Amino acid sequence: MSDKDTRGADTAPEHMTAGEEADGSDPVRDSAGGTAARADLLAMHAALTALEPLDRKGRTRVLVWLADALEVEAAPRAVGRAEQAVPAARTSSAVTAVIAAEEEVPSPREFVSRKRPASNVERVACLAYYLGRYRSTPHFRTPDIVDLNTESAGPKFGNPSRDVDNADRGSGFLVTAGKGTKQLSTRGEALVEALPDREAVKAALREHPYRPRKRGPGNKKPQGNGGESGE
Template identity: 55%
Template sequence: MIDSARTEIAQDASDGNPESGACSELVRVTPKAPDAGLELKAMHTSFALLSQLESEERTRAVRWLMDALGMGGHVPVTGHAGSNPPAAGNAPVSVVAEETPSARVFMSQKKPTSLVERIACLGYYLTFYRGTPHFKTGDLVLLNTEAAAPKFGNASRDADKADRQSGYLVSAGKGLKQLTPRGEAVVQALPDREAVKAALQEHSYRQRKARDTSSKRQAGSGTTGE
């Protein structure tokens, strides 16, 4: 395929002098037109198959396809490069962008100093770079492994602390979690500790008590008799 137009200047054949010759007409060679029919067929086929999947299944399929085609992996919902895309409301949608930080690079940029901050960063990445605003603890664990971060001692407990004690996450129902405006603000402020302090003051939170299952265990194993 020829990438650019080519201009040829014909010299006068009678004396071989280019100054006395006449310029030929501009000859423009254009690239071959793309096959619109094939492109549309690919679009319709992929849409027909992906539309039959559940949201999480569709996300995994698209993620794999983009990786397989070398299209830059996962991308922020706004299409802007960088680690702090603006908020995208309740339903983030993945779009193609030129540059997207990997999970490892993103976590290195943010430099969380506590487990709850790391949980918030992972939730942020899932929300804005994976199009997954509602996620399970297992999703956080998988992304944490992908980012080459230290393993969680008890991921469920840490996610619960990020929810009840820090206010970075909140329940989305059916065992799912989602990032709160407070958690989003903290992640966007990182790694600037002064900015984090300001974000926490702006998005105040009243700590809730952690779930206590000891009474339930005692009730279930209680003894009877005189």
């Protein structure tokens, strides 16, 4: 056999890649499910290339967002204490939860001091906001507000039930959540996020108007610090 024939028998054409047979077949493409496996590998490589420059928190945010967008179950392999309460992402609220878990969490005292509420109903709204955002307690009862107010070193409520009711019926900062609980309303959330900027508060309350609900003959009109401030 000539040298030319020997070279033709022992070597594959130069355009063939590793894993291809001399007859031109590709085992990855020819096997059952091979094309899908190849696509998976290409996607993994592209994802790894895109995520590699990010830090751990950035990778977590991207993976959670992708899992939500693609409606698949996925969770980070290693999670910190603040992230352990975040379930596998399937809804957009999970993305918000991850971001909230990673941000610096102020103490109740720091948060309320920063917001500088000017009335009891504003203070109730701030405490309700804190419970929902930082304590995973969007639905709460009056004792929860009282306990958090004590933790924040706030002035003692003279009549907590009245103040919470004023924040609900009188100001529209809270709404009934069922089973004796309440939750922060959209109006209340806008108020807290606008604080302490009084001009921003006025704009937020105009954007989310509220007409106090009528009370029955036996219910007295709220007194004290029950009115809205900033309007």
